[in-house]
Amino acid sequence: MSFDNVKALLFDTFGTVADWRGSITRKGEQLAREKSLAEIDWDAFARAWRAGYKPGMARVQSGERPWTAIDVIHRERLDEILTDFGLDNAVGEDDRQAMNLWWHQLDPWPDCVPGLTRLKRRYLLGTLSNGSIIGLAGMGKRAGLPWDFIFSSDLFKAYKRDAAVYLGAIDLLNLDPGAMMMVAAHNDDLVAARSHGMRTAYIGRPYEYGSDQTNDFKPEEDWDVIGHSMEDLAQAMGT
Amino acid sequence: MSFDNVKALLFDTFGTVADWRGSITRKGEQLAREKSLAEIDWDAFARAWRAGYKPGMARVQSGERPWTAIDVIHRERLDEILTDFGLDNAVGEDDRQAMNLWWHQLDPWPDCVPGLTRLKRRYLLGTLSNGSIIGLAGMGKRAGLPWDFIFSSDLFKAYKRDAAVYLGAIDLLNLDPGAMMMVAAHNDDLVAARSHGMRTAYIGRPYEYGSDQTNDFKPEEDWDVIGHSMEDLAQAMGT
Numbered sequence: 001m002s003f004d005n006v007k008a009l010l011f012d013t014f015g016t017v018a019d020w021r022g023s024i025t026r027k028g029e030q031l032a033r034e035k036s037l038a039e040i041d042w043d044a045f046a047r048a049w050r051a052g053y054k055p056g057m058a059r060v061q062s063g064e065r066p067w068t069a070i071d072v073i074h075r076e077r078l079d080e081i082l083t084d085f086g087l088d089n090a091v092g093e094d095d096r097q098a099m100n101l102w103w104h105q106l107d108p109w110p111d112c113v114p115g116l117t118r119l120k121r122r123y124l125l126g127t128l129s130n131g132s133i134i135g136l137a138g139m140g141k142r143a144g145l146p147w148d149f150i151f152s153s154d155l156f157k158a159y160k161r162d163a164a165v166y167l168g169a170i171d172l173l174n175l176d177p178g179a180m181m182m183v184a185a186h187n188d189d190l191v192a193a194r195s196h197g198m199r200t201a202y203i204g205r206p207y208e209y210g211s212d213q214t215n216d217f218k219p220e221e222d223w224d225v226i227g228h229s230m231e232d233l234a235q236a237m238g239t
Numbered sequence: 240m241s242f243d244n245v246k247a248l249l250f251d252t253f254g255t256v257a258d259w260r261g262s263i264t265r266k267g268e269q270l271a272r273e274k275s276l277a278e279i280d281w282d283a284f285a286r287a288w289r290a291g292y293k294p295g296m297a298r299v300q301s302g303e304r305p306w307t308a309i310d311v312i313h314r315e316r317l318d319e320i321l322t323d324f325g326l327d328n329a330v331g332e333d334d335r336q337a338m339n340l341w342w343h344q345l346d347p348w349p350d351c352v353p354g355l356t357r358l359k360r361r362y363l364l365g366t367l368s369n370g371s372i373i374g375l376a377g378m379g380k381r382a383g384l385p386w387d388f389i390f391s392s393d394l395f396k397a398y399k400r401d402a403a404v405y406l407g408a409i410d411l412l413n414l415d416p417g418a419m420m421m422v423a424a425h426n427d428d429l430v431a432a433r434s435h436g437m438r439t440a441y442i443g444r445p446y447e448y449g450s451d452q453t454n455d456f457k458p459e460e461d462w463d464v465i466g467h468s469m470e471d472l473a474q475a476m477g478t
Binding site (some may be wrong): 150 | 308373380393411412414
């Protein structure tokens with residue numbers, strides 16, 4: 001398959017680029033040491049935090065709630081799980097604000113910086129993520145992810161998989177949809193991107209959710225590229 | 240003056256970062272050699288092209304015309320000046336499309352890559368420009384400008400100095416306006432930024448318009464930083 005007319009690659013970030021589970025777990029373990037917190041399972045904490053993400057967005061998507069930034073959704077969920085994990089009294093407001101910024105400081109999977117650096121030679125690289133702009137920009141800067149631009153739900157006041165996000169990205173880049181490729185570890189993200197005419201690349205991330213992972217173990221359609229790392233993608237895209 | 244609470248620097252690009260006049264002149268001279276065009280003054284051509292920019296935006300800002308992307312305004316002006324310079328028959332549609340992309344391939348002033356590279360260590364760096372997203376991203380990538388994000392009039396469907404651009408940037412970054420600094424070679428851009436609570440840095444670019452330059456030879460207010468290069472700015476900002 002030729003990708004000669006592809007100009008821009010759009011990346012899902014949480015899970016596809018960023019190892020949020022490992023990153024939040026490590027941050028939690030560090031905080032626990034610094035503050036001598038009671039021993040808890042920080043991997044379970046990370047998964048519980050993330051478990052508030054889809055229901056939180058769903059309330060916005062259904063119209064039950066007006067546009068609400070992901071950083072607010074993350075913070076509300078944090079307050080819930082600090083109670084669930086028995087840390088309500090141990091963690092004060094300043095620490096909660098700092099913890100919420102962990103989502104801006106996620107580490108990428110190890111293949112991302114080398115793979116994206118290769119891809120950047122030929123393609124425009126941007127995020128297309130439900131993260132906040134400042135979170136995505138900060139994460140990219142900290143990790144050395146060579147983004148050419150940051151597209152976020154903040155721009156469209158809508159969350160993936162709403163059509164407004166994909167159509168908004170197509171409009172902003174002013175490219176033919178077929179000149180844009182969505183890169184994601186999640187089949188439903190690619191289903192949506194393909195439905196709007198975009199090319200698709202699936203990067204398998206079977207360890208994203210750890211013991212909570214129930215789907216996205218494999219590609220569920222004949223995506224244009226199928227790989228296990230950004231270096232696989234770089235290879236497939238001829239860079 | 241302390242800049243401890245500044246987190247993000249927003250850069251005007253045309254003139255402040257990009258030497259559009261020198262870049263367009265060089266591109267024109269190269270095209271003329273390749274196509275053996277009649278001899279014309281490409282510096283005058285560049286200035287004439289740019290002279291269509293403010294009137295073109297003004298028609299959008301006044302409401303006379305609905306939102307129109309800068310690439311369209313550039314193209315309309317190109318068609319006008321090719322006639323004025325006697326090149327109407329010599330330059331066909333394909334060449335016109337390629338010429339319009341010259342605005343996506345502008346060279347930065349020589350101090351920009353070193354200065355921005357220093358500033359990037361401490362601050363989030365983004366454009367806040369009337370350019371198109373794809374043009375700004377492409378220019379940054381080609382020149383090695385280390386942007387963390389791209390903000391463009393495309394996002395706000397408004398051109399500077401409309402308030403919607405500055406307020407939109409403040410909203411998208413979700414920062415206190417005083418945590419953001421506008422960097423520009425144009426006093427009126429800084430007047431607008433300051434009116435919305437942003438910090439301001441003036442970078443003198445007295446050669447931007449060449450013989451057409453009539454203003455912005457000097458800072459007209461007590462901007463928070465005043466310098467002649469991005470390296471001066473990096474120095475002032477402690478990087």
